Amino acid sequence: MVVSLVVAIGLSLYAGRMQAAVTLPPDAKFLKRHFYKKFNICYNVEPYVLHQVKLWWDQDKSISAKLLKVLYADCMVNGCDASILLDGPQTEKTAAQNSQLGLNAFILIDKIKTVLNERCKGPVVSCSDILNIAVRDALHLGGAPSYPVLLGRRDGVESNAAWVDLPLPSISKEEGLAFFQSKGLDLNDYVTLLGAHTLGKTHCGYVHDRLYNFNKTGKPDPVMSKSSLDKLKQQCPVSLNKGQQDPTVFLTDKYGPQYKFSNAYYSNVLSYDSVLKVDQDILFNNNMQEFVLDYAFSFEHFRKGFALSVSRMGSLKVLTGKQGEIRRSCRFTNKNNPNIK
Numbered sequence: 001m002v003v004s005l006v007v008a009i010g011l012s013l014y015a016g017r018m019q020a021a022v023t024l025p026p027d028a029k030f031l032k033r034h035f036y037k038k039f040n041i042c043y044n045v046e047p048y049v050l051h052q053v054k055l056w057w058d059q060d061k062s063i064s065a066k067l068l069k070v071l072y073a074d075c076m077v078n079g080c081d082a083s084i085l086l087d088g089p090q091t092e093k094t095a096a097q098n099s100q101l102g103l104n105a106f107i108l109i110d111k112i113k114t115v116l117n118e119r120c121k122g123p124v125v126s127c128s129d130i131l132n133i134a135v136r137d138a139l140h141l142g143g144a145p146s147y148p149v150l151l152g153r154r155d156g157v158e159s160n161a162a163w164v165d166l167p168l169p170s171i172s173k174e175e176g177l178a179f180f181q182s183k184g185l186d187l188n189d190y191v192t193l194l195g196a197h198t199l200g201k202t203h204c205g206y207v208h209d210r211l212y213n214f215n216k217t218g219k220p221d222p223v224m225s226k227s228s229l230d231k232l233k234q235q236c237p238v239s240l241n242k243g244q245q246d247p248t249v250f251l252t253d254k255y256g257p258q259y260k261f262s263n264a265y266y267s268n269v270l271s272y273d274s275v276l277k278v279d280q281d282i283l284f285n286n287n288m289q290e291f292v293l294d295y296a297f298s299f300e301h302f303r304k305g306f307a308l309s310v311s312r313m314g315s316l317k318v319l320t321g322k323q324g325e326i327r328r329s330c331r332f333t334n335k336n337n338p339n340i341k
Contacts, residue, residue: 024150024311024312024315025184025312025315025316025317027079027315027316027317027318027320028150028315028318030152030318030320030321031150031151031152031153031315031318031320032150032151032152033148033149033150033151034046034151035129035150035151035152036120036124036125036151041120041124041125042116042119042120042121042124042125044119045116045120045125045129045133045151046133046149048112048115048116048119049112049116049130049133049134049137050133050137052108052111052112052115052134053108053112053134053137053138053141054137054141056104056108056111057138057141057142060104061141061142061258061259062102062104062259063102063104063105063108063138064138064139064141064142064199064259064261065102065196065199065200065201065259066101066102066104066105067102067105067108067109067131067134067135067138068135068138068139068196068199068310069100069101069102069105069200070084070085070101070102070105070106070109070131070135071131071132071135071310071313071314072166072193072196072313073092073097073098073101073164073166074092074128074131075183075313075314075316075317076166076179076183076313076316077092077163077164077165077166078092078156078163078317079156079316079317079318079319080128080131080132080153080313080314080315080316080317080318081128081153081154081155081156081317081318081319081324082126082127082128082130082131082153082155082156082327082330083156083158083159084098084101084159085106085109085127085131085330085331086159086330086331086332086333087331087332088159088336090159090160090161090162091159091160091161092159092160092161092163092164093106093159094161095161095164096164097164097165097166097168098164098166100203106331108134109127109130109131109134109330110329110330110331112130112134113125113127113130113327113329113330116130117328123326123327123328124326125326126153126154126155126324126326126327127155127327127330128153128154128155128156128318128319129149129151129152129153130330132149132151132153132314133149133151135310135314136149136310139261139310142199142259142260142261143260143261143262143303144261144303144306144307145303145304145306145307147307147308147310147311148311149311149314150311150315152318152320153318153319153320154318154319154320154321154323154324154325154326155319155324155325155326155327155330155333156319156324156333157324157325157333157334157335158333165179167179168206169202169206169276169278170206170209170277170278171278172278172281173278173281173282173284173285173288176190176194176278177190180193183316184316184317185309185312185313185316187287187288188291188305188309189309189312189313190288191282191288191291191292192291192295192302192305192306192308192309193306193309193310193313194265194278194279194282195263195265195266195295195302195306196306197251197252197265197275197276197279198251198252198255198256198261198262198263198264198265199251199256199259199260199261200250200251200256201248201249201250201251201256202248202249202251202275202276203246203247203248204232204235204236204237204246204247204248204249205246206276207232207236207249207275207276207277208236209221210224210277211229211232211233211236211238212238221277223272223280224272224273224274224280225271225272225273227273228272228273228274228275231253232249232275235247235249236249249275250275251265251274251275251276251279252264252265252268261303262299263295263296263298263299263302265279266292266295266296266302267296269282269283269292269296270283270292270293270296291305328340
């Protein structure tokens with residue numbers, strides 16, 4: 001019955017996904033829809049989260065991209081256990097690869113946790129579930145589908161920066177795919193989740209070589225369109241003045257400033273306007289190209305495919321049952337919480 005439910009949810013998210021496994025990862029079998037309502041733990045968890053996310057999103061639409069980055073950084077390291085939210089000098093939050101995560105995302109999760117602790121008469125909702133719901137709602141406000149989120153995760157009780165192996169934007173598509181596969185995702189998830197770049201920014205440092213010294217030739221990447229090259233050179237100078245911070249650029253110009261969820265990312269790939277090389281390179285793999293073409297010409301296919309891949313990512317190596325704990329504060333394990341005596 002549980003397996004059937006997982007399959008049904010996968011199919012409801014994207015019935016037409018090409019050659020993809022429509023099931024969620026094995027660990028997801030212990031998660032349930034409306035977990036907190038079904039077990040009379042707290043009836044209105046999801047409406048409470050949506051309300052807080054909407055309040056923030058109305059003022060700062062970049063929260064969609066920031067929350068998604070946090071979820072990725074959490075799930076793709078040691079599983080979806082909210083370890084990325086823990087404070088401390090030797091934690092995932094302080095690792096070099098996570099230095100660009102948005103502070104506002106952590107603040108919003110703390111706010112939601114405080115509200116739920118009050119509304120639910122105690123710490124009964126996990127930080128990991130809060131993060132997954134908040135990501136879904138923030139993406140939906142920006143134009144993504146409001147996909148069902150299976151719940152019942154528990155929080156991890158440790159965090160270690162040594163675990164962090166998140167790849168940099170400068171990796172090759174082969175390295176990126178291998179990383180995803182090592183975590184339990186597949187080629188479909190890789191190409192689909194790269195579409196999240198339709199919402200985000202990157203630092204000029206990650207594209208500098210494409211603009212000025214591609215493969216140490218002293219010339220720009222010949223694949224990049226001239227219009228994108230000229231535009232990016234205006235935004236990313238060849239060198240920075242002393243003390244000048246590395247500028248950022250939107251990964252998709254068309255909807256980037258509005259943080260609107262769209263399939264513009266794939267249109268950019270087809271027109272050789274991708275900012276990052278790892279994005280442009282997916283055009284040069286036959287299996288990946290199939291998805292690029294489909295998503296570029298069908299926003300609905302991309303919306304459904306993205307919903308499924310985010311759900312799959314959000315269900316990697318989850319803690320359930322008596323594993324882990326439900327934290328009182330997302331910033332501390334209960335053992336290390338200074339406010340718990």
